Amino acid sequence: MKKKKTMTTGAGIPVSDNQTSLTAGERGPVLMQDHLLLNKLAHFHRERIPERVVHAKAAGAHGTFTVTKDITRYTKAKLFSEVGKKTDVFGRFSTVAGEKGSADTVRDVRGFALKFYTEEGNWDMVGNNTPVFFIRDAMKFPDFIHSQKREPQTNLRSDTMQWDFWSLVPESLHQVTILFSDRGIPKGIPYMNGYGSHTYSFINDKDERFWVKFHFKTQQGIKNMTPEEASRIAGEDPDYHTRQLFDAIERGEYPKWTFYVQIMPEEAAENYRWNPFDLTKVWSHKDYPLIEVGVLEMNRNPVNYFAEVEQAAFSPANVVPGISFSPDKMLQARIFAYADAHRYRLGVNHEQLPINSPHAAEANNYQRDGYMCYGDNGGASVNYEPNSFGGPEANPAFKEPPLKISGDADRYEQKRGVDDDYVQPGKLFRLMSKEEQERLIANIVGSLKKVPKEIQERMLTHFYKADKDYGEGVAKGLGLT
Ligand code: NDP
Numbered sequence: 001m002k003k004k005k006t007m008t009t010g011a012g013i014p015v016s017d018n019q020t021s022l023t024a025g026e027r028g029p030v031l032m033q034d035h036l037l038l039n040k041l042a043h044f045h046r047e048r049i050p051e052r053v054v055h056a057k058a059a060g061a062h063g064t065f066t067v068t069k070d071i072t073r074y075t076k077a078k079l080f081s082e083v084g085k086k087t088d089v090f091g092r093f094s095t096v097a098g099e100k101g102s103a104d105t106v107r108d109v110r111g112f113a114l115k116f117y118t119e120e121g122n123w124d125m126v127g128n129n130t131p132v133f134f135i136r137d138a139m140k141f142p143d144f145i146h147s148q149k150r151e152p153q154t155n156l157r158s159d160t161m162q163w164d165f166w167s168l169v170p171e172s173l174h175q176v177t178i179l180f181s182d183r184g185i186p187k188g189i190p191y192m193n194g195y196g197s198h199t200y201s202f203i204n205d206k207d208e209r210f211w212v213k214f215h216f217k218t219q220q221g222i223k224n225m226t227p228e229e230a231s232r233i234a235g236e237d238p239d240y241h242t243r244q245l246f247d248a249i250e251r252g253e254y255p256k257w258t259f260y261v262q263i264m265p266e267e268a269a270e271n272y273r274w275n276p277f278d279l280t281k282v283w284s285h286k287d288y289p290l291i292e293v294g295v296l297e298m299n300r301n302p303v304n305y306f307a308e309v310e311q312a313a314f315s316p317a318n319v320v321p322g323i324s325f326s327p328d329k330m331l332q333a334r335i336f337a338y339a340d341a342h343r344y345r346l347g348v349n350h351e352q353l354p355i356n357s358p359h360a361a362e363a364n365n366y367q368r369d370g371y372m373c374y375g376d377n378g379g380a381s382v383n384y385e386p387n388s389f390g391g392p393e394a395n396p397a398f399k400e401p402p403l404k405i406s407g408d409a410d411r412y413e414q415k416r417g418v419d420d421d422y423v424q425p426g427k428l429f430r431l432m433s434k435e436e437q438e439r440l441i442a443n444i445v446g447s448l449k450k451v452p453k454e455i456q457e458r459m460l461t462h463f464y465k466a467d468k469d470y471g472e473g474v475a476k477g478l479g480l481t
Pocket of ligand 1: 131183193217282283284286423424431432436
């Protein structure tokens with residue numbers, strides 16, 4: 001047996017009794033001076049930090065990314081600098097709408113967030129298990145999430161709120177189609193793909209910019225659950241996906257994904273048939289084939305859930321030299337929103353927490369103080385710039401090439417071509433087998449039948465516009481003509 005250490009308070013003072021409180025007499029009341037009890041209770045009351053508004057329920061694991069193909073012609077990012085190169089990764093895989101204790105096997109989009117601890121700082125690839133999203137402008141985001149969460153009076157999830165929003169925001173149809181397809185309930189985290197979803201940019205050592213999309217394809221194969229199986233498991237084992245990932249890693253069965261990119265030359269964005277910065281659209285694989293980059297393997301379980309998974313803070317703002325942003329309006333807003341949410345949830349110094357701090361790189365800047373300054377706060381080093389005392393300096397070698405933009409400042413609604421928001425959902429519907437189409441329609445009808453007829457009819461217009469059979473199938477299921 002391991003020799004036990006003496007228990008201490010947070011201040012390191014030995015504790016003589018952790019089972020009984022200090023009382024005045026055997027039956028008497030507790031004394032105010034029982035700071036051990038007061039401290040124990042006070043700390044316990046403060047154990048919960050604000051829950052993430054979205055992506056609250058998650059599993060996490062450590063892993064390794066290994067480069068298998070050379071993509072240095074597209075990016076100078078050091079993590080891709082040579083075939084065989086390995087980078088530490090932490091991944092967090094979540095549902096979106098449910099609270100921290102909610103069931104894993106619900107129909108929902110899944111978060112697929114990766115932190116690559118590269119030698120030039122952390123690259124956070126904060127994606128989902130779907131290549132698109134419901135909306136393309138962050139001005140709609142809080143309203144969208146309200147419609148997916150709980151109804152103000154009853155505190156219940158509401159099919160009506162969800163379909164009402166979707167029916168009034170037609171660009172959501174593509175994501176809605178994926179959500180209600182078989183892929184809406186993955187069999188487990190190892191059995192789903194991950195996508196960066198947004199368009200990002202790659203910059204090479206000649207300062208050439210390419211637009212890029214990220215795809216992590218599961219090597220375990222896509223596997224999903226039927227709604228019946230998912231409902232049963234949600235009752236029997238609500239943490240099924242969390243347990244499955246943890247147990248697989250404990251057994252040495254490490255889930256793997258092949259990492260691919262799609263690359264679009266900078267100037268091609270002007271003339272592509274889709275706005276390549278619209279998060280509700282994909283780039284066809286035929287137009288921009290997948291290019292293999294490497295393998296992601298999740299191979300080590302966290303030792304402490306709160307320290308590693310709950311306190312993990314991902315932000316799309318964290319890109320390393322050679323990877324950058326795009327004009328995607330949703331991405332632009334996420335660059336602000338994620339770090340801001342963590343400032344509220346974990347505090348302004350959350351990047352100093354071990355799970356969030358870089359491994360090989362070093363954080364060097366003039367930020368000081370603030371709540372929960374975990375390290376030495378820069379010690380005695382100079383805390384302003386410019387200075388004469390050898391403080392860190394910005395390095396223009398890391399400057400990005402300028403990005404051409406044009407146009408007048410205004411609030412633009414994306415020009416809707418005749419069929420813009422319907423073509424890709426239609427294509428997706430048609431690439432499904434007859435049986436998949438039937439299950440998609442049955443899943444939609446199961447939810448849509450609970451909402452007012454006016455909303456059903458508005459939704460039917462969208463399904464019809466995507467594909468006649470799609471619309472007719474849902475109409476038939478709802479008993480409408
Ligand atoms: P492709 O035939 O080249 O690509 C189709 C892709 O669709 C597949 O590679 C697969 O991507 C994905 N897919 C297949 N079955 C399903 C399903 N049941 N649910 C969700 N996704 C599925 O055609 P395009 O590139 O022209 O795309 C056609 C449609 O495919 C798009 O409109 C879009 O809806 C969908 N799609 C396209 C993706 C892309 O990046 N081009 C990615 C995912 C979906 P994967 O292997 O990534 O799962």
